Structures are given as C-alpha cells and as structure tokens.
Amino acid sequence: xxxxxxxxxxxxxxxxxxxxxxxxxxxxxxxxxxxxxxxxxxxxxxxxxxxxxxxxxxxxxxxxxxxxxxxxxxxxxxxxxxxxxxxxxxxxxxxxxxxxxxxxxxxxxxxxxxxxxxxxxxxxxxxxxxxxxxxxxxxxxxxxxxxxxxxxxxxxxxxxxxxxxxxxxxxxxxxxxxxxxxxxxxxxxxxxxxxxxxxxxxxxxxxxxxxxxxxxxxxxxxxxxxxxxxxxxxxxxxxxxxxxxxxxxxxxxxxxxxxxxxxxxxxxxxxxxxxxxxxxxxxxxx
Amino acid sequence: xxxxxxxxxxxxxxxxxxxxxxxxxxxxxxxxxxxxxxxxxxxxxxxxxxxxxxxxxxxxxxxxxxxxxxxxxxxxxxxxxxxxxxxxxxxxxxxxxxxxxxxxxxxxxxxxxxxxxxxxxxxxxxxxxxxxxxxxxxxxxxxxxxxxxxxxxxxxxxxxxxxxxxxxxxxxxxxxxxxxxxxxxxxxxxxxxxxxxxxxxxxxxxxxxxxxxxxxxxxxxxxxxxxxxxxxxxxxxxxxxxxxxxxxxxxxxxxxxxxxxxxxxxxxxxxxxxxxxxxxxxxxxxxxxxxxxxxxxxxxxxxxxxxxxxxxxxxxxxxxxxxxxxxxxxxxxxxxxxxxxxxxxxxxxxxxxxxxxxxxxxxxxxxxxxxxxxxxxxxxxxxxxxxxxxxxxxxxxxxxxxxxxxxxxxxxx
Numbered sequence: 001x002x003x004x005x006x007x008x009x010x011x012x013x014x015x016x017x018x019x020x021x022x023x024x025x026x027x028x029x030x031x032x033x034x035x036x037x038x039x040x041x042x043x044x045x046x047x048x049x050x051x052x053x054x055x056x057x058x059x060x061x062x063x064x065x066x067x068x069x070x071x072x073x074x075x076x077x078x079x080x081x082x083x084x085x086x087x088x089x090x091x092x093x094x095x096x097x098x099x100x101x102x103x104x105x106x107x108x109x110x111x112x113x114x115x116x117x118x119x120x121x122x123x124x125x126x127x128x129x130x131x132x133x134x135x136x137x138x139x140x141x142x143x144x145x146x147x148x149x150x151x152x153x154x155x156x157x158x159x160x161x162x163x164x165x166x167x168x169x170x171x172x173x174x175x176x177x178x179x180x181x182x183x184x185x186x187x188x189x190x191x192x193x194x195x196x197x198x199x200x201x202x203x204x205x206x207x208x209x210x211x212x213x214x215x216x217x218x219x220x221x222x223x224x225x226x227x228x229x230x231x232x233x234x235x236x237x238x239x240x241x242x243x244x245x246x247x248x249x250x251x252x253x254x255x256x257x258x259x260x261x262x263x264x265x266x267x268x269x270x271x272x273x274x275x276x277x278x279x280x281x282x283x284x285x286x
Numbered sequence: 287x288x289x290x291x292x293x294x295x296x297x298x299x300x301x302x303x304x305x306x307x308x309x310x311x312x313x314x315x316x317x318x319x320x321x322x323x324x325x326x327x328x329x330x331x332x333x334x335x336x337x338x339x340x341x342x343x344x345x346x347x348x349x350x351x352x353x354x355x356x357x358x359x360x361x362x363x364x365x366x367x368x369x370x371x372x373x374x375x376x377x378x379x380x381x382x383x384x385x386x387x388x389x390x391x392x393x394x395x396x397x398x399x400x401x402x403x404x405x406x407x408x409x410x411x412x413x414x415x416x417x418x419x420x421x422x423x424x425x426x427x428x429x430x431x432x433x434x435x436x437x438x439x440x441x442x443x444x445x446x447x448x449x450x451x452x453x454x455x456x457x458x459x460x461x462x463x464x465x466x467x468x469x470x471x472x473x474x475x476x477x478x479x480x481x482x483x484x485x486x487x488x489x490x491x492x493x494x495x496x497x498x499x500x501x502x503x504x505x506x507x508x509x510x511x512x513x514x515x516x517x518x519x520x521x522x523x524x525x526x527x528x529x530x531x532x533x534x535x536x537x538x539x540x541x542x543x544x545x546x547x548x549x550x551x552x553x554x555x556x557x558x559x560x561x562x563x564x565x566x567x568x569x570x571x572x573x574x575x576x577x578x579x580x581x582x583x584x585x586x587x588x589x590x591x592x593x594x595x596x597x598x599x600x601x602x603x604x605x606x607x608x609x610x611x612x613x614x615x616x617x618x619x620x621x622x623x624x625x626x627x628x629x630x631x632x633x634x635x636x637x638x639x640x641x642x643x644x645x646x647x648x649x650x651x652x653x654x655x656x657x658x659x660x661x662x663x664x665x666x667x668x669x670x671x672x673x674x675x676x677x678x679x680x681x682x683x684x685x686x687x688x689x690x691x692x693x694x695x696x697x698x699x
Contacts, residue, residue, distance in 0.1 A: 178654060210683070
C-alpha cells in the first residue's frame with residue numbers, strides 16, 4: 001500500500017503521533033561518541049594546518065598549547081578507533097548470531113550499495129530537476145551509504161596514517177622514511193576532506209535541509225515519526241507492512257526530555273561544525 | 287724715645303699686614319669670578335633674551351662644573367667671534383671646537399653626521415648635540431652625555447624621536463627603541479659589572495668614525511660587520527668563517543648572510559629567546575624560501591608557526607654559525623651526522639626514521655614520485671567529492687524549498 005507521502009494529513013504526523021524505532025541505544029551512543037571525538041580531532045588538528053593564521057594561534061593557546069591539543073587529539077582518536085572496531089565487531093557478531101550472512105551484504109538493511117541505490121540516485125536527480133516523483137527510499141539511502149563508507153575509508157586513511165605519526169619509532173623499525181612523508185600528507189588532506197564533508201554535506205543531508213531544519217533528532221532519540229517514515233523512507237514502510245513487521249518496530253514517541261537532550265547535543269554540534277567550516281574557508285581564502 | 291717709635295713701627299706693620307691681606311682677598315675674589323664676569327653680567331640672568339628674542343641664559347654653576355669650566359676657560363675660547371668689551375654683541379656663530387679639538391673636528395667631517403651637515407642637512411648632529419654645550423663633560427664622567435650609560439638616550443634624542451625620524455627621514459627608523467629592547471640595550475639598562483661591557487651605539491657604529499652603512503669604511507658596512515661583532519663575539523666569527531655562509535661571504539661572490547641577516551642589527555636577541563627562535567625561520571626563508579615553505583608543511587614548522595619554540599627550527603638541525611651543506615661530511619645534516627642530529631631530540635630515532643624527508647615538496651615530481659602522485663590523487667579526491675556532492679546539495683536545496691512551498695499551498699484539516 002503505497003500512500004503518497006504528501007497525501008497524509010499533517011495533524012497525524014506531529015511529535016506525539018505514531019513512531020517507529022530506527023536506531024537502538026548502542027547505535028546512538030556510538031554515533032554520539034563518533035561525533036564528539038570527530039569534532040575533538042577536527043578542532044585540535046585544524047590549527048596545525050592553518051598555523052600561519054592568528055585565529056589558529058590564539059585558539060591553540062586557548063586549548064592550552066600544542067602539547068595539550070595533541071593529547072586531546074590522541075584521546076579522541078583512540079576512542080574513535082575503539083568505536084569503529086566495536087561497530088565492525090558488532091556487525092559481524094550480530095550476523096554470526098543470526099546466521100544471515102547474505103543479508104549483511106545484500107538485503108534492505110545492508111550498507112552495501114545495490115541496484116536500487118543507482119536507480120535512486122537517478123530518480124533523485126530527476127526529482128531535483130522537476131522531472132519526476134521523488135524516489136521512495138528504503139532503510140538506508142544512497143547518501144547515507146556514502147557517508148557510512150566514507151567513514152570506513154577515512155578510518156583507514158586518517159587512522160592508519162595517524163597511528164604511523166603517533167608511533168613513528170615503532171613503525172620505523174620496518175617502514176622507510178618516505179612512508180611518514182606520505183602519512184603526513186594524507187592525514188591532513190583526508191582530514192580536510194572528512195571535516196569538510198561532514199560539516200557541510202552530511203549536515204545538509206541529515207540535518208539542516210529545509211525538511212529537517214535545524215536538525216533531525218532521530219540519531220539521538222532513535223525514533224522516527226510515521227509521517228517522516230512515509231515521507232523519506234516509503235519503501236521501508238511498505239516493506240515492513242508487507243512483511244507484517246511494522247507493529248514490531250512501533251515505539252512510543254520520544255519524551256520531551258529526550259527530544260530536548262537531542263537538540264541540546266545536536267544544535268551545538270551543528271553550530272560548531274559550521275563555525276569550523278567558516279574558519280577553514282576564511283583560512284584558505286586569506 | 288724708643289717706646290713711641292716701636293709702637294709706631296708696630297702700627298705700620300699691622301696696617302701693612304691688614305692691607306696685604308685685604309688686597310690678597312680681593313685678588314682671590316677676582317680670580318674666582320674668572321674671566322667671564324663681563325659675559326655673565328648679562329648671560330647669568332635666566333630670563334635673558336637676545337634682541338632676536340632667543341634665550342641666551344648660561345647656567346654659570348653648570349659651566350663651572352663642566353670640563354671647560356674646571357679649566358677656567360674664558361667664554362671667548364669657544365665663542366671666538368665675540369669681541370671682548372664690545373657689547374651688546376651681535377649674532378654669535380657656533381662654538382669653535384676646532385680651535386682646540388682639531389683632529390676630532392676633522393674626523394667628524396668624515397662621519398655620516400658631518401657629511402649630512404655639510405650637505406645642508408642641518409638636522410644632523412654636530413659636536414654639541416652629542417657632547418652638550420656649557421655642561422660638557424669628559425666621556426668617562428657619568429654625567430657626560432657620551433658616557434656609555436647615557437649614550438643610548440643621547441642618540442635617542444634624534445634616533446628615538448618619532449616626529450623627527452618621520453620629518454627628517456632618519457635612516458633605520460626608530461633604532462633607539464629597538465636597540466633598547468635588544469639584549470645589548472637591556473644589558474646596559476640593567477647593567478651588572480659583567481654586563482657593563484655590552485655594546486652601546488658607538489661600540490658598533492663608532493663615534494668620530496661613525497659612517498653610513500653604504501660607506502665601505504664604515505664599521506657597520508656589510509663586509510665589516512663580522513669584524514665589528516667579533517670585537518666581543520670572537521668565537522662566533524671564527525665558526526662563521528668556516529661555515530658555508532662565511533666561506534661565500536669571504537669569496538668573490540660575497541652575497542652570503544653575515545651576523546645581522548640572522549640576528550638583525552637593532553632587534554638582536556638571545557638565541558634561546560623564543561621570539562628569536564620563531565623569527566629565525568623567516569630570516570632563513572628570505573634566501574631559502576623553498577626550504578622555509580616545506581619546513582612549514584612539517585609538524586615542526588606547523589607548531590613553530592603556532593608560536594611554540596620548544597620544537598626544532600632551522601638551526602636545531604642545520605646548526606647556526608657552523609651551517610654547512612649536507613654534502614659536506616662535517617654538516618650536521620650529512621648522511622654521516624644526520625642520525626645523531628635527529629637523536630638530539632628523538633633518542634629512539636633509527637636509520638629509517640631519519641630517512642624521512644623534512645623538506646619534501648609534494649608539488650615537485652622530481653622530489654618523489656609517490657608523494658607527488660599521492661598529493662595529486664588527494665587533490666582529485668577532494669575536488670571530486672566536493673564538486674559532486676556540492677552540486678547534489680545545491681540542487682536538493684532548491685528543490686526542497688520548492689517542495690515546501692507547494693506543500694504549504696495544500697489545504698490541511
């Protein structure tokens with residue numbers, strides 16, 4: 001039963017309406033940790049990349065000097081690596097428990113891109129250009145999958161090069177010096193890509209675009225309203241109805257306290273990220 | 287009648303003695319007033335003014351305390367154009383120092399000040415500007431304007447006077463204030479017995495041999511600076527002479543940094559001063575621009591740019607006065623010595639660690655194919671991702687706004 005999202009009466013879709021569980025507690029905690037450590041690494045690393053700017057010099061002093069910035073950077077990096085490894089371990093352990101290995105790579109809940117994602121990209125662009133209906137997305141959209149794999153790529157590139165630079169004496173036992181030159185280059189460039197991407201594209205896609213402005217609290221509350229489910233994830237909704245599993249994921253609406261907490265965490269993060277982008281743009285222009 | 291005659295004789299004797307004493311006293315008083323009584327009749331009045339309205343007062347006490355006053359020189363020794371007994375006299379020319387200090391005045395004519403003055407720049411210092419006039423003192427007298435403790439402020443009356451510096455376009459700008467904050471100036475200002483030997487202005491520039499830096503005979507001419515500094519810093523000069531910089535400076539090519547190119551002239555600081563350590567990378571960069579740029583790409587360079595001097599700058603690796611090219615086995619960065627140089631800060635460094643290129647340039651292919659292409663790949667990746675998603679975002683944003691407007695138009699219930 002494909003109900004066009006726009007036909008749904010809005011009154012039914014308010015904060016108190018029907019909700020479905022989208023992210024469990026561990027997902028949300030991991031995203032929270034990833035977010036905090038990512039911002040921590042960005043803010044302590046960026047001053048080095050634009051060290052000739054007065055703001056970087058004052059900000060570095062505010063952080064307590066380069067040694068304390070380095071300490072914060074490494075603590076954040078270590079926690080981030082633990083979260084990353086923990087996530088990967090969790091995916092494999094969950095799959096091992098359920099035995100559904102094929103679904104891990106080839107199901108609607110898989111992060112692996114598939115044919116529908118290609119069709120969705122084309123359909124979404126057609127919609128952008130006013131030449132068709134908006135695609136009905138499933139549980140994970142193509143841009144969410146890109147974000148997800150970008151983190152994987154970034155973890156290997158930035159995390160790997162970062163470990164090299166953190167423990168140079170250990171790695172120099174079996175790696176030549178030029179590897180550190182490469183590590184230094186890619187650590188900074190890839191970090192710029194990651195920071196630039198998360199604080200602009202991810203923020204737009206996930207939070208600040210007109211439908212969600214100023215932010216989408218789902219990653220903190222874990223629950224998505226029926227209205228938004230139909231609007232943004234119609235294919236998932238239809239699938240859950242067809243499988244008779246919709247009722248199983250229904251959840252009470254997030255309490256006002258939880259919603260307030262979501263905004264209390266999310267808004268400062270969006271603001272901090274936007275300020276960071278402004279500083280990067282300023283530093284590369286002037 | 288011996289009695290009256292004796293009495294008379296005694297009286298005569300007494301009167302004679304008293305008269306002599308009186309006469310002697312009078313003569314003494316005349317000598318103390320000196321030969322300048324006549325002049326001071328007018329010039330001792332503190333409010334005295336010439337016909338032209340110029341203050342003409344002379345502090346007799348100060349003059350008496352001066353080296354010339356102690357010698358009881360009459361005013362006309364210096365003011366030789368004033369005719370005695372004729373007053374009021376007309377306009378008086380500048381004091382004639384040369385009548386006694388012939389050599390000093392001759393030497394002065396060759397100084398930067400003397401040349402400027404003879405060239406018509408009246409702002410240039412002449413004898414009295416440095417030595418004072420009626421209060422003139424010997425230079426080893428702490429009251430002297432040219433005593434080493436007072437020279438800075440004497441020179442600063444022009445070279446530290448912003449208005450005058452601007453108006454007369456004095457060379458070097460406010461060198462006095464910069465010197466004052468320098469390690470030399472501070473040593474003099476807070477002098478201890480050991481630091482009392484620190485150089486003041488004339489130590490480097492000379493006094494009656496003070497010449498502009500473009501004059502080859504100047505103590506501060508480029509070629510002469512190392513010798514001038516070596517008056518005190520003998521070892522530094524000896525090390526520098528053996529360095530690449532020193533060798534080139536002494537060769538025909540000549541264009542190599544000497545002392546002030548790294549240390550500056552008037553802002554000179556202790557080499558351990560963080561300000562100096564941080565500034566020196568820029569100074570090395572005035573010639574070695576590529577190396578300064580690539581240094582700034584490294585962690586060392588980033589941290590020093592942020593303002594922390596605890597980390598390696600140019601001299602930490604290359605040495606200072608003994609800097610040599612890496613092909614020279616004696617160089618601190620030669621293949622033979624590099625490990626030991628890095629180990630000074632990184633005791634756990636090994637051969638692989640020190641084969642890291644601290645001046646790698648990712649934009650120059652010849653300096654390393656892998657780094658060059660990795661850099662190009664990263665550029666392409668960043669450009670690609672931001673172009674594709676930038677466009678995606680802009681299109682989405684515009685479409686979303688339209689969708690929201692359309693939706694707002696639909697009736698609700």
